[in-house]
Amino acid sequence: MGKTKDAWSIDPEKSLRASTVGPIADFDPASKPGFDGDRKTGEKLLAEYGRDLSDLQERLFAEGRSGGSRSVLLVLQGMDTAGKGGIVRHVGGMMDPQGLTVRGFGKPTREELAHDFLWRIRTALPPAGKIGIFDRSHYEDVLPVRVHGLVPEAKWRGRYALINEFERELVAAGTTVIKCALVVSKAEQTKRLTKRLDRPDKYWKYDPSDIEERAHWDAYLAAYQDIFDLTDTAVAPWYVIPADSKWFSRLAIARLLRDTLDGLDLQWPPADFNVAEQQRLVAALED
Amino acid sequence: MGKTKDAWSIDPEKSLRASTVGPIADFDPASKPGFDGDRKTGEKLLAEYGRDLSDLQERLFAEGRSGGSRSVLLVLQGMDTAGKGGIVRHVGGMMDPQGLTVRGFGKPTREELAHDFLWRIRTALPPAGKIGIFDRSHYEDVLPVRVHGLVPEAKWRGRYALINEFERELVAAGTTVIKCALVVSKAEQTKRLTKRLDRPDKYWKYDPSDIEERAHWDAYLAAYQDIFDLTDTAVAPWYVIPADSKWFSRLAIARLLRDTLDGLDLQWPPADFNVAEQQRLVAALED
Numbered sequence A, B: 001m002g003k004t005k006d007a008w009s010i011d012p013e014k015s016l017r018a019s020t021v022g023p024i025a026d027f028d029p030a031s032k033p034g035f036d037g038d039r040k041t042g043e044k045l046l047a048e049y050g051r052d053l054s055d056l057q058e059r060l061f062a063e064g065r066s067g068g069s070r071s072v073l074l075v076l077q078g079m080d081t082a083g084k085g086g087i088v089r090h091v092g093g094m095m096d097p098q099g100l101t102v103r104g105f106g107k108p109t110r111e112e113l114a115h116d117f118l119w120r121i122r123t124a125l126p127p128a129g130k131i132g133i134f135d136r137s138h139y140e141d142v143l144p145v146r147v148h149g150l151v152p153e154a155k156w157r158g159r160y161a162l163i164n165e166f167e168r169e170l171v172a173a174g175t176t177v178i179k180c181a182l183v184v185s186k187a188e189q190t191k192r193l194t195k196r197l198d199r200p201d202k203y204w205k206y207d208p209s210d211i212e213e214r215a216h217w218d219a220y221l222a223a224y225q226d227i228f229d230l231t232d233t234a235v236a237p238w239y240v241i242p243a244d245s246k247w248f249s250r251l252a253i254a255r256l257l258r259d260t261l262d263g264l265d266l267q268w269p270p271a272d273f274n275v276a277e278q279q280r281l282v283a284a285l286e287d
Helices: A039-065 A084-090 A138-142 A153-172 A186-198 A209-214 A217-231 A246-262 A275-283 B039-065 B084-090 B138-142 B153-172 B186-198 B209-214 B217-231 B246-262 B275-283
Strands: A071-078 A100-104 A131-135 A175-183 A238-242 B071-078 B100-104 B131-135 B175-183 B238-242
Touching (some): A039 A071, A071 A246, A084 A131, A084 A175, A138 A217, A153 A217, A175 A246, A275 B186, B039 B071, B071 B138, B071 B246, B138 B217, B153 B175, B238 B246
Parallel strands (some): A071 A131, A100 A131, B071 B175, B175 B238
């Protein structure tokens, strides 16, 4: 792994774990739990994590091509402007697109609504050998759906257990799951919305409904708190990512992803042919 | 667009167009038609094209999110070791994974074989706003399928017209199509196969059937010649990419893709809300 003196005094798998950060309502989105470096160190480290990620991803891809069944799923959640798209671009962008699948989940379509809420999620899971990134996920069904009362309370309350069961299955089938919730402050969100309205090349990212959603801030925090309390499991952990500094959220997620892949102990697949024999055949080829 | 003095004396849209490069059997995979620079210039240019591509891709993505229906499809074909995967990694890797879909087409599954040969292709097309890369494609059905006689001649002969019709439809529906065939020499292929056998971290890329395929080299060249003669159309052009130098094949394809996107005259979508009103609302938000 990387060479820069590690500026993490506490491993982010510990310092950012949802069960350890305390109540989300008190969480500081400008904090950097466990990290003692500055932005410059962070950017240097991010580049190192990128090289590690690229190598580990190729091993996972090779394993998938050689009959392995493992894959990795990174779930991203976060309020509007928290920077989920930036994570896909800047962390996902450090990897080979061939080994990556990215899926966004917006308002469900009619077809999706005609199915159980996990149906569209199941169809989008990364195949063996790949890293999947979900930009929003099945957790939308206990976030806006809960906050806006789109289904009866008994129904959304039942979903936490269904989600845990689904994720347990997924992990048992070979997918390693990590879940990251990006948390931005109201002040930083205001700044980012203002910027979108100042620049015509950012208008397309602006959605007037973001302001309406903001009126439900506390209800969203309560919904996130329940998610952390009920679905931060040993097999599918939740991490809380402070997102007021974009560089820090990218650094933290890259590091969590790298450590997750590193933990898979990925090996280059052995040859499933006779190497010496093939070397003789290749040496005999005529140009 | 980029600032480096352009080292192309002839635009690759002309110099590499299948209809202008002459018979494929006489094509030199080490040549660099239209390009007068060296590797260093090429690498500098590639980085510039990457920045352009990233900007253009974001505009296309924004358009797709704002109701546009346009998309782009890059079809990659090429013999084993020609470097298709490297194009996905190094050219695709310069773009935002969020706006990219990558699909590989291997030996058809039973389900795929139960459908018409274009079925699996249709299900994999890039949605509005995205750039799709096909690593192999519907052209496999007139390449190995033809060379190995997997379907009767009358059947594969009929496919060129079906392909042209399919691509015409696709383009009419808003997808811009460019097709690149990577051409490697026998000598370079031998080198690359040798390298795969020398390094345990490359074994997974080695497939003994690559040597068997090589015995059909001339039949493949004839199949490619028919593809160029019959399916290099104004709406879905074929480019022949010399692939003995990896840096040059990446440079050429990045440039073709950039010019293709540039030709779409992509504009940032106008605001579909009242900007001044939203600015007032955002200014009034409490933190």
